[in-house]
Amino acid sequence: MARRSDHSREELRHLIIQEGHKHMAEVGFARFSAREVAKRIGYSVGTVYNVFGTYDRLILAINTRTFTLWAAFLRDRLAAASADRIAALVEGYFDFATANSSLWMAIYDHRLPPDEPMPEADDQERAELTNIVMAEIATVLPPTAGEAIPRLARSLVATVHGHCTFALNGSFALMGEGDPKALALARVREALSAASALAD
Template sequence: MARRSEHTTEELKEIAIRAGFEMMDEKGYQGFSARGVAAKMGYTVGTIYHLFGDLDTFILNVNARTLDEWYEDEVSRAPKKAEQLVRYYAHSYLAYARAHYNRWSALFEHRMQDDAPVPKWYAPKMMRMFDLIEGAVMPHVGDDPKAAARLAKLMWASVHGISTLSLQGKLDQTGAGAAERMIDDLIALAVGGKKVFVGFDKR
């Protein structure tokens, strides 16, 4: 068969990404397959390859959708008060990872085949998250931009590690809210300004 011309190429890409996004949400990265997505949108595998060239590119587009949705979420719900921003972003990261585990973890489970480099349009979608945290951290480092960039990445990476290991059950933590408490500890250390763990209070 051939051209249905029910949709333009751009519309089809959108449909494919949408279907892929939903499938990622439902089945997770492991259950994600080109044939599955194609079936979901009422087409065949070949169409996806025709639209995106290769599977890596398609998955990157699906993950980019997640990053866009996530970024939008962070920005729109950020509080106005500057003092609470750091705490908000840190906990918001964990909250999003928890609430949308499948599509969040897909961001980090995906690997380019043959260790091919990530295309240039994708990387910024990950990196711009730093800008948010940089801004939030700024008042805590005496408005030093270099210090802010450095601390922002440190906090981002640390929160990421806490979230990853915690949600994978690799932290041997008991009770709900353990990961949240770890993040609070981190914030206290990085930005709290007082010694937290020497003679610390048993909360």
């Protein structure tokens, strides 16, 4: 393992996020350990906190990386999609969450302290997910729906997210529902149809 002098601060930040992300994928938020990340990269836990400042900032950076990978995953799905891009978007949302459940859940398990704002860079990176949704919604709604698209996108993300959460935590299985993805897609189509009618 390289000695401390072998890494710049920026290189060290990248290394910590990379190994932290792997650790989060393996154990999830509840069992995540900054000390374990430090051990994996051959540094002290004090070095980790020296780079990020606080545990919350470390988790924030790891979760932002998940958002970045998630957005890239959705772009790839859309690039390979046939005519039904809305279906590709909803299915891609579910598929990423299912394949990366510990990372995906960590995004929502972690909360910044109430008095600590989201850093602008992280906020912008995370917003890419909603931007992708807004862009796809804009292609299926009339031009007159323009001003309503941001709010509708946030609502549809919440709808799909709720279905996805119930699918992953077993709630839908307990209800006897075998195809949560199809349910989520149906709700999205209904909302888009209603929004289209209102915009006409």
